[in-house]
Amino acid sequence: MTQQLLDKLKNNILVADGAMGTILYSEGLDTCPEAYNLSHPERVERIHRTYIEAGADVIQTNTYGANFEKLKAFGLEHKVKDIHQAAVKIAKKAASKDTFILGTVGGFRGVRQEELSLSAILYHTEIQVDTLIEEGVDGLLFETYYDLEELTNIIQATRNKYDIPIIAQLTASNTNYLRDGSKINDALQQVIDSGADVVGLNCHHGPHHMQQTFSHIELPEHAYLSCYPNASLLDLNNSEFKYSDNAEYFGKVAQKLINEGVRLIGGCCGTTPEHIHYIKSSIKDLTPIHNKKVVPITKQNAAAKSTTSKENLTTKVKRGATIIVELDTPKHLDTEKFFDNIQKLDDAEIDAVTLADNSLATVRISNVAAASIIKQNYNIEPLVHITCRDRNLIGLQSHLLGLSLLGVNEILTITGDPSKVGNLPGAMNVFDVNSKGLTEIAKRFNQGMNTDGDALKKKTNFNIAGAFDPNVRKLDGAIRRLEKKIDSGMDYFITQPVYSKDKIKTVYEATKHLDVPFFIGIMPITSYNNALFLHNEVPGIKLSEDILTRFEAVKDDRDKTRELSIEICKELIDTVHEYFNGLYLITPFQRADLSLELAAYSKSITSNSQEAIL
Template identity: 80%
Template sequence: MSQLLNKLKNNILVADGAIGTILYSEGLDTCPEAYNLTHPDKVQRIHQSYIEAGADIIQTNTYGANFEKLKVFGLEHKVKDIHQAAVQIAKQAANNDTFILGTVGGFRGIKQEALGLSAIQYHTEIQVDTLVEAGVDGLLFETYYDLEELTNIIKATRRKYDIPIIAQLTALNTNYLRDGSEINTALKQVAASGADIIGLNCHHGPHHMQQSFSHIELPEGAYLSCYPNASLLDIENSEFRYSDNAAYFGKVAQQLINEGVRLIGGCCGTTPEHIQFIKSSVKDLKPVSDKKVIPITKQSSRSNTTSQQQTLTSKVKQQPTIIVELDTPKHLDTDKFFRNIKKLDDANIDAVTLADNSLATVRISNIAAASIIKQQYAIEPLVHITCRDRNLIGLQSHLLGLSLLGVNEILTITGDPSKIGHLPGASNVYDVNSKGLTEIALRFNKGINTDGDALKTKTNFNIAGAFDPNVKKLDGAVRRLEKKLESGMHYFITQPVYSAEKIKEVYEATKHLDAPFFIGIMPVTSYKNALFLHNEVPGIKLSDEILEQFEAVKNDKAKTKALSLKLSKDLIDTVHEYFNGLYLITPFQSVEYTLELAAYSKQITSNKQEAIL
C-alpha cells in the first residue's frame, strides 16, 4: 500500500486550495497552467503558502492543461512541458511530509462537448503518463460532471498504473448528477472502477457539500474526499468574487469529517487562509468508521395530462399528414396572421409550424403565438426552437414554458447565424446545437432537470429535426441525419424540394431509417422568386424548363399562380408515392396557395384509400 493510502487509514489529511483563484487575483491574463513555464516562482510560492497553512497534500497546477483547453491559448503543443514543469515546481515546494497529486480535469462540462470518449481518453492518457513518469504520489481526477467519462478514465489508468487514484465528481444538485443518478450510487461506480478515494469537488460551497455527504454511505475499499468551493459566486463592481468566510469554512469542515470525509481540501475561491482554518478545526479529529445515512426523499414524476394526445409521429405513421409553416409577423398587426391560422384550422391541417426568428430576422415570439393558438384553435402548434438566441438557462426555461402551455410538438434547430440577418452585430449563443437541445428535451421527458433533480411532472415533447436534402453530397447529409436520430429526434422536416427526382433520391437515401419524414413543398410565386431561389438560395436549383415556364408567364399573375400550383401538385403526387408526411411552406403569407395544395393532397390521398378499399 502506498504511503498516502496508509496514512489515510487512521488519519484525516488536509489538501490545498485553489491555484487559479490566487493567480487571477494577481492579474492573470492567460490560463493558470501557462505560468508553470513563464512564472514558475509564482506557482511555487502558492504551493508553499498552502504547505505553510497546514496542507498535507498539494496538487500540480495542471487542472486545465489538456490539449483542447490549451488550444484556446495556442499552447496545445506544450502539454507535456507544462505537466513536467508542474511536477518539478511542486517538488521544489514540498517538504518530506508533503504528498503531491497530479491533477487532471474533466472534459465534459455543463455545455455539450463534441469530443468523443476515445479522443478524451487519448488526451487524458498523455497527461496521466507525463505526471506518473515525473513522479507524483497519486492522481487527482477532479471536476468530472460526466460519470461515464470518469469511470472510463479510471479504468484505463488502473490498467496501466498501480498508483493512488483520487476521483471526484461535480454535481449541480446536492442529490443527483446531471443524468439523474443519485450521487451515492454514482460514487459506488467510481470506486468499483478502481478509485481509491472518491468524492465531490467544485460548484457547491461547504453548506451544500455537507448536505450531499449526509446521503453518501461510507464506501467499502475506498475513502471519501471533499473539495468544496469557498461559497456561492457573487458579483461586485462587475467582478466575480467569493465570500470571505475562511473561519466558517473551517467549522463546516468538522461536519464533513463527521460525514466520513478523510481527505478535505478546497476548490474555487479557497485560499491558504481557508486551509489554515480547516487544519486547525480537524487536527484533533479521527476518521469515522460508521455513520447514519439520511435517505433521499424521492419526488415522483407524474406524467403530463396531455400525454394521451396523439403525436405527429404516430399520426404520420398511420396516415397521410399535413403540416404547414406560417411565420409570425415582424410587426404587431397580427389580424391577418390569426385569420390565416383560422383558415388552416378550418381546413383540418394537422399542425402549423412556427419558425423561431428564421434567417436571423426578428419576429413575434412563436411561444406567444403558440399560446394563443392553443387557447383559441384546434390546430396543433409545432414550435421551432433555435439555439442561436438563448443560452442554456433560456433554452430550458423556454422548454418548461412550452410544456406548461401544453405545446408538445417542437423542432430543435441550431439556427442561422446572426450575421445573415437584419442585425448582423447581434450575438450568437450556441451553448448547444440541435442535438444537445434534443437531449435536454428528452431529459425533461423523463422528468429530470438538467441538474439531475426531479421536475415533478414529465414533459411530453415530440421532437422534430431539420433535414436539408439540397446538398451536393446527400450521403453526408444522411450521416448527419443518423446522428440526429441517435440523439433522440423522433421525425424530420425537410427544406423545400423542387424536383420529383430529388424526392425519390431522398426516399432511397433514408428508407433504412425508422423515422417519418415531412417533405417540404414551397410554391414559387413569380419569375423573380424562381430566379432568386435558383441563383441565391444554397442548394436549390430549378430546371431550365421550369425557369422558362415562369419566364413565359411572368407578366400574368393568374397564369403564374396556376403554373405554380400545377408544379407544386405534381411534386405532391410524388411525395405521396413515397411518404406520408407533407410539409407545406406558405410563401409570403399567401395562405391561399397552401389551402389549395392541402385540399389537393387530401383529395388524392382520399382517392387512393378509396381505391384500396
C-alpha cells in the first residue's frame, strides 16, 4: 500500500491517530512506551484498535523514542531492532485492510542540546528505517524534529536508499520561526527539497496556535501538508501535568486546519481516541483545498534596534595589552571588603573584573547583583560568568535579558561544575544546554530574537568569552573542543591558571592559527599548603618540583612566601606578554593586593615596550 497512501492524499483528507504514550502513562506506565512492544503487545494493539475504531485512516508504529540513545536510559539499547519489528507486527495485527501504517522515527536533537554527532544520528536512524521498511510499513513518519539540519539530512539519506512515502514534521516553539530563526514556511520547503512527500508540524502547540502557524504556510507544489497538534497547553492539576479535556473543540479547530491546506491530520501529546473521533466527524464533509491566501509574517525582527555599548574586550585585547581580574563575590552579606577591592581595581584602571557564578558549585552572592552595583558606582567593566548548571532554558534567557537591561555586555558562558563538588551535593543540576548552546542563544539575542523566534525589539550586544583549560593531558583534543566553541560564536577565551613558561609557549603554538584573542590565567600561590593543594588535588594543574621545593623552603615565613609568589608570577607574566596581549589575574582568597601588584607590573612592562616601539 506504499504508493496508495500518496494516491489517496491526492483527492482526500486522511485522519491519523493520536498519542500512544499519553494513554499508556495514564494506565500506569513505568518505563518507556516503546518497551511495551515486547512486554505488553496486547496493550499497544488495543490502543491502535481504539484509534482505528474512532476513525483513524492512518496509524503509526509505537517507535517514536525507540532509538539507541533514548533506549539506553532504560537499558534497552540492544533491543532497537526487536522493538521496531514487534511494533510493525502489532500495528499490522490491529489494522484493517484500509488502514495505512506509518513507521515512526523521532528526532534526536531536542530542546536540550545533544552532543551526538550528525553522522552518529544518521547511523542510528538508518537502523530504525531499515527495520521498519523490512517489516513492511506503508510509509515513514519522521516527527518532532526541532533541528532542520538533522531532519533534512535524514530525509536525504533515506531517499537515497528507498522509494517510499515520507512524512516529515518539524516542531516549532514559535508560530512563525524555528529555533534557529528560519521561517517555518521556508524550512518546510527545504524539507520538501530534501525528498519528503508530506511536510508539516507536530507537538509543542495546541490546535489554536497550530492554526495560526498554518495561516502563514503556503500550499506546496510537490507535496502535501500534515499537522499533529497537542491536545492543548499543559496544565498542573493536583500535582500532575495534564492536558485539557477538549476533544470537541479540537475537532472544530481541525476544520480550520483543513481549510489552511492540511491533508493529513492527527494528534500528538495529550490526544486520545476521543479527539480523533471528533476530528473525523467534523471534517467528514470537507475536501482538500487547492488555493489559499497566505497571511504574511510581520517582519518584526527587522525592526530590532541595537543598544549602544563601549569598546568591548575583544577589540581592546586585539589592539594592545589588556588586563582582567577575577574577584569572587562573598559567601556572606558582609560586602565591604569586596567593594573596597572593586574600588582599588577601578582606581588601578583594570580593564574588567570577572565575576564567577557560584564557582565550584558553592553558594555566593549573585554575580548579577554585584555587576549591577558595579555598573552604577564604578567605571570598571564587569565580566559576568553564566553557568548552565543552575538555570533551565527559561531562566538562562531571562538572565541574559536582565544582564542586557543592566548594560552588562561582557559574559563568560560555562557549562559549570556539577553540584556534587560543592557544599550542597544534593542540589539538582540542570544543564539544559552546555556552554556552546548558551553561546548560540546569546548570539541569537544579538540578532534580536529569542530561542522561540520571537522579537526582542532590541538587539543585545553580548561579547562572549569561553573557558579554555590548557592543562589537559592531550592538548590536541582541547584545541578541537576550542574550535567547536569558536564555531558556536565565542569571541575570546580565558584560560585556567598556568604555572609554566613552557606551557604558555605551547598554548601559543597550538592556538596561533585561531583568529580569537586569549587571556592567559595567572593565579598567585599563597602558601606551601596552597601549592600542594593545587599540585595534588586540582585536576590538570601540576607544579614543577622546583616550584614546590622553593615554596617549601619558605613555608614558615609569610613575607618570603609572598615575595616568592610574586616573583614566579612576574616571570610568567613576562612570558605571557611575549606571546599574548591578554592577561587574566585570578585573585586568591580575596587577596586583591596580589592582583594589584601584578597588574601594575604588567602595565609597566607593556608600557615600556610600547615606548620602545614609538
